[in-house]
Amino acid sequence: MIETCLDITLGLFALAMLLNLFRLLRGPTLPDRILALDTLYVNTIALLVLVGLRQGSTIHFEAAVVIAMLGFVGTVVLSKFVIRRDIIE
Amino acid sequence: MLEALLAIPFVLALAIGLLPRERRRTAAWLAGLAPVAGLVLLALLTPPVLSGEGVRSLTEWVPTLGLAVSLRLDGLAWMFAGLVLAIGGLIVLYARYYLSEEDSMPRFFCFLLLFMGSMLGLVVAGNLILMAVFWELTSVSSFLLIGFWNHRSDAREGARMALAITGTGGLALLGGVVLLGRIAGSYELDVVLAAGPQILASPWYPAALGLVLLAVFTKSAQFPFQFWLPHAMAAPTPVSAYLHSATMVKAGVFLLARLHPALAGSDLFFYVVSGIGAVTLLVGSWHAIFQHDIKGLLAYSTISHLGLITLLFGLSTPMAVVAGLFHIINHATFKASLFMAAGIIDHETGTRDMRRLGGLFKLMPYTGALAIIASLAMAGVPLLNGFLSKEMFFTEALEVEGHQFMRWGVAAAAVLAGAFGVAYSLRFVDDTFFGPGPLRIETTPHEPPRWMRIPVEVLVVVCLAVGIVPALTIAPVLHAAATGVLGDDVPAYSLAIWHGLNVPLMMSLFGLAAGIALYFGIKRLIDLYGISYDSLGRRVFEWKTDRAIAWAGRLTATLENGSLQRYLGLMVLAALVMGATPFLAASLSPGGSQPMPPLGWLVWAVGVAATLATVALHRHRLLALVVMGAVGLAVSLAFLLLSAPDLALTQLLVEMVTIALMLLALNYLPEESPVERSRLRRWRDAAIALAAGGGTAALVHAAITRPLDTVATEMLALSLPEGGGTNVVNVILVDIRGFDTLGEITVFGVAGLIVHALLRHVRLRPERVVDGTPDPLLIPNLVARLLLPLALAVSLYLFLRGHNLPGGGFIAGLVLAVPMLLQYVLSGTDYVEQRLGFDYPRVIGLGLAAALLTGLGSWLLGYPYMTSHTDYVAVPLLGKLPLASAMAFDTGVYLVVAAGTLLMLGMMGSVRAPGARRGG
């Protein structure tokens, strides 16, 4: 049962990521795209955890931690650029 | 002794070259020492030469090439060496008084001795390659001599022309002698000269002959290369006297004589050499009549006499060779004296233009007399040496064997040239010493200084002596030289003034009469002074060089148009060609595929879609950058799914820093790319891109569906027992292939330093400035600062366990750098660097030091560099802790990566706009 659930959940996340991709490509505004990218990152975390569960390994854990911890850096710098143009003032 | 003979001029040239400009007398004395000492040495060497055995010496230089400093003094070389030294000595004496105060005497004599040495080397060389060496040296040193008065444009041009023509010949000679050496099996002259029949029979003979003759004809100013010689008259007169009488131009005919045994004997040789010689003889002597410059007249006369000598060698009969050698000597003596006389006239009157000269005999009778005698020798008047060799020439001209046309042609040419020779000699004498004039001369010409006249006197005396008593004076010399060329085939000949009333004498007399008639006829019938010849050869040469240079310039500019697009496009195309060529001949069956894991398609879709979007959006840079973030994510995910967690982590982190860097750069770049005007180019590039992409994909597919037998199997097996780590990737990075990593962190550190070097103190105008003070961004700031210590913990964790699980120095370094980047972004450079200021370049240095020194540690234990050592240290309470040298190495990586990244970001962030104050 759990495996089926895992597969379904993976499917849900995959679908979610495709929707993010749609927004990323569609825009229309720049923050939209940044947001979509950010969400892609967030969903990736779940994806990694799920794949880990599915494969019974913890090898993806570090990647998940790093994305969770630093995944927003891209969003921050991009937003900062939109706001100020100069990201390091 | 032979070496000493050769070395003297060079050593003295060097010594003189180092003298200061004011030491004129010293320079002259030293310069005079060279020919004198040389002649003494030569005299000491004479007995063996005259006895026919010659002198040889050999010093190895480049034995693998068969190139040796092999010297060889036989009769021919001896005669030429004597000429070079004797006339050289007279020239030095003459030049001592000729050169004015403005001319740097040390420089002049340095060049002159260089030239003398080169000529000597050429004649005594016993190795073909060595001969080519000295041949080129004569070209170069004559270039310097002709261009001695380099403030004058005619001197510069003349020098360059001479160098271009004779230098070309020299390279041809090199080719020719290499061919000869190949045929004969050695470059040693003795071997080559003995291999005559072999050479004639070789299929390479025409090529070798052609190359050698090219050298001969260019050097000896034979038609159609004769035009450089008159332009070389821009040289100081001593130079002309030396180069165009005894040495430079004689080098060509010397070579002809030298290689005569090896090359002569074929119809090709006969027709080409004698034909060219005859044409040159006529062309030169005809042009000489119409020159107005004394030196120009003498130059063309030189050309014609060299044509005569060439013709004689072309005829190839032993007697002709003897006649050629004889004429070489005779021409050297009378022509050198004439040039010197011309120099005296120039010196005294300030002009060499015969249209302004005249009547000088009254003013300087002594010089006049000498010049007149020399011109008569040139004209071939009996009792002078010119007559004797001319007579021999006529004799030979009548005995030409071969084609009918050739026989009559040569005879006719001989008579005609004789007449022309008389005509221009007359013109010289008449226009210079007699008749009205001199005109428009500022000073009153008078006899030159005593010492300046002596060389002329000496030479004229020689002319007379040889002309009157040849058997007592020149016969042994000639005989020795002829033996050097012909060996035992020296014919019996007699050097007498009177051979009876024979056809050659008739020809001589007819020529004399015709020449006199011709001169006065021309003078009466046409306005001789009105004719002005522009040298066609020179015009063609200049036109050609100018055209060639312009064309080369255009071609270069067309190829190298400064367009990076073209350069990169060509590289891609080259790669396409090289990648595709092997498949033209072969086809490859695809191997089996594995099934796609379900998530694979997701990653594929994200990656492909985002890539295409990046390309589609590339003009809107910021958008493209965001979309490209998804490409990076897809790549990382692909790594993760395909069992490469380290790679995924690295890619993710690098992605973040890259985006930050690109944004930092984008601040100083336009937001959008303009549309490129050329639609064609875009389509073309798209086609190239598709081909590249398709090709790569096909090749990748072909490669990865094939089985692989890799060394990695062993690495997996050895990682834990030998490398002490379970994360094989990390073991490879810090141990098995740790040397790569050492290089890699060097690259990284240097990149940081470059950014530092390029942005320090630089002011750049941002593309657009947002007004107002920056928002403090309080909320993100607090979070980021809270995150920092936690991130540090994660970073350390990833670092410490990298050897066994995903992580390691590089990843950890970035995990340290990225949260720091956040601090920079949210708090600004000044804030961060005031509180956490590191001297990043120094930290990079320390990191490199850690990596380097760790590796060096194994030297102490007697192992190769970077051999890893692991030890367990017992610590109370904690038990045994591993202490691996690989870990220390990784510390270096960690430091360099963190410091390098922060240095880049910090520098990029601290660029100021022009006019802005720091901290503003």
Place this chain on the structure above:
Amino acid sequence: MKAWFPAPLLSLAVFVVWLLLAATLDPAHLLLAAVLAVLLPLAAQRLRGESAGIRRPLLAVRLGLRVLGDIVMSNLEVAGRILGRESKIHPGFVWIPLEITNPHGIAALAGIITMTPGTLSAELAPDGRHLLVHCFHLDDAAATIAQIKQRYESPLREIFP
């Protein structure tokens, strides 16, 4: 003590984070975690201004749980709205006047507002006294303001005096 632990909670966090990462209670790691718990905050402290200084940990925990509950509950609500007709959504901005002054408190409040669905803190006014909040569905601005102030701001004011 203060010198060694400028931010005790942060030190604790580091300690816990390390142990979580290492996933072990090995003495060696405990020691290492303790050392890091001292060192890392000290290092980071140079960048931070002053420490948060949480006063009432229990209240904080209670607030945390409440927020978690709110997150779940209102997420359901927002999910419903997302899946429903878009025309029924009435979004809007609202400025929430702040009484809390501690910057950490403001940050926490902004974070909570953002994490609880339906509201999103967009900007802190330049004066630092107002928070611009975007509401997913804004029926009654005053009610929303009051709810936020009551549910989150007042406990935060106690936690971050």
Place this chain on the structure above:
Amino acid sequence: MSALMEILVCAMLLLGGGFALVGSWGLAKLGDFYLRLHGPTKASTLGVGGVLIAAMLWQLVQGQPSLRELLITLFLFMTAPVSAHLLAKAALALDPASRPADPK
């Protein structure tokens, strides 16, 4: 016990996946940027949180209890608001007209 746990895990998984999908659906569907911002920042975060809880529970069931996923949750909950906050600021900066007037 374990069956119950298994069901719980499944529920958490599906709940998480559902939330994430809804969040992303909102991102894709909604017509206004600020609206779109709501979906991902919290629904997705929560969705991921759900998955993480499921993961921890599952590891408990498997007999390898682990709290490491908490770490992910911690970081995610710390950083997600910052992203949303900055994105909202960015949108306001790009379109100053949508920004309400400063409070008095």
Place this chain on the structure above:
Amino acid sequence: MSPHLVVAPILLPLLAGLLLLVLGTRRVQVQRWIGTLACLGGIALAGALALQADDGGTRVYLVGNWAAHLGIALVADRLAAIMLLATALLALPCLVFAAGGWDRRAPHFHVFFQFQLMGLNGAFLTGDLFNLFVFFEVLLIASYGLLLSGGRGLQMRSGLQYVAFNITASTLFLVALGFIYGLTGALNMAELAHRVGQVPAAEAAPLKAAAGLLLVVFCAKAALLPLYFWLPETYARSPAAVAAMFAIMTKLGVYAVLRVFSLVFGAEAGALAGLAWPWLLPLGAATLVLATLGALAAPSLRLLAAYLVLGSAATLFIALGLASADAVGAGLYYLVHSTLVGGALFLLADLVRKQRDNAGDSLRKFDRLGPKALLGSLFLLAALSVAGLPPLSGFIGKFSLLAAVPEAHVAWLWPVLLGTGVLTLIALAGAGSHVFWREGGEVPAAGRVPALRRAEVGATIALLALGVLLAVAGGPALRYAQDAGAQLMSPAGYIEQVRGALPRPGVSP
């Protein structure tokens, strides 16, 4: 001699570089001393290696004590020794020249310089293809630093092109490396040679493609038609000491071609043997012709020097394309000669540029030249040598190459070699007579033209003197080069020795 001698030429500049970093940039005098000492040390090390390699052996050094096919093996044979020595001999004068003042203007100059030496030495010594890539990158990035540091204006533009071009080439390098690993499963060149030799002809196509890509990369670095167009301007715009160092950079590409395509795809490569040579010969000849035309038309002395360097690389490709021991030997001799003389020409051009106030090193404008006699004689020496006129090293190089051309190619290759020699001669005569003979413009007021710096002149003279020495010692030098050529053309010994090198036992994990 210590077995560590093989790795020392890489570590010494690294040590110097990091010392320079750690000590900071404040005291330029200290930096110069460190740099000079390191260069001197480099010469000593290279000389010792060259002596050692002359027994015909191939010394293998297993870095990290791993077997060659696993880890990274450094290999010192005659070829490596020649390259190391040429680099070391070029480096010291360049450094001294730069110490005449440029190093004050360019931040981190000494650091970059040492790292470039590290990269060069590493590239010459490594026996591993990927490691070769890494060292390529080390020296490239250092060269970016050297080129760009302190630069302004147009220098930045040509720098941009140079960097972009080289990064693209490096990318292609990686692609080729990837394929080669994917198709053979090894990276060590000897191991690769062994494995390539066993590839059946039917399966060879992808590997041939990979090798072709590799050839493109190396030729892009060495500047072969059609990949050289970027070179002349970049070199001409580089600071003199850097440009002079670049004289060895093109040679590095030549070296890489020679090493990889004589070893991995050389005599032992079975179906892939002799892959590169048919391309190199005609392309090298075409490049030589075009480079010579470029030299003929060059509007400045430095551009002229750049084209001559280009031409020398092309000549080397001709030598490689002939693929015989004699020709390669001739090429190696020519390589050393052209490196030294090419470097000297760049330095000389810079000396002239500084002395001619307004005209710089232009060959279109006129100006007075201060110390004409000295510079003129140096130029004469350099020009004679580079044009292949006797009795200098260029002549020996050119002559040995001519002698090594087999009869089948004589008919077209000799005219190319001799004809380009003539054109080079004309170009140099024109340039020399323009700069040193033709004068115009104002006599510079006293003090306006800076005095010649002793360091700069000394460095130039030293380089030229080395060239002369190479000619005088032509016998042993050429013998060494030809032995190296023979060693390269029969790679079996190399392969055997590297593959058979055993790590020292007894390391506890």
Place this chain on the structure above:
Amino acid sequence: MELALSSFIGVLVAGGVYLLLRARSFDVILGLTLLSYAVNLLIFSMGRLVVGKPPIVAEGLAPTLANHADPLPQALVLTAIVISFAMTAVLLVVAIRSRGESRTDHVDGDEPRPGDGP
């Protein structure tokens, strides 16, 4: 799977090459970034594609390629990533300096004049 990966690499290369041949420095940098993705994947894929078998040896699992992905290409890619990152950073800085000096971001340092051919 092999086909999917190779097609992804192909798309990356095509996109990268197209951008590489553009006239603006930033476009070129974008192109190079795409190319470096492609290269990383390419080298990596040369160890053959393996799902779920990271190259981390563990007890009870024989250290062979049957149980682990090929670690060597991974190590190579790591090196390549780092190097290409360093190169990108340098290129970016040169690009902005070049723009600062010549006021254009055209890679040839000159704005094309109207009428210039392709």
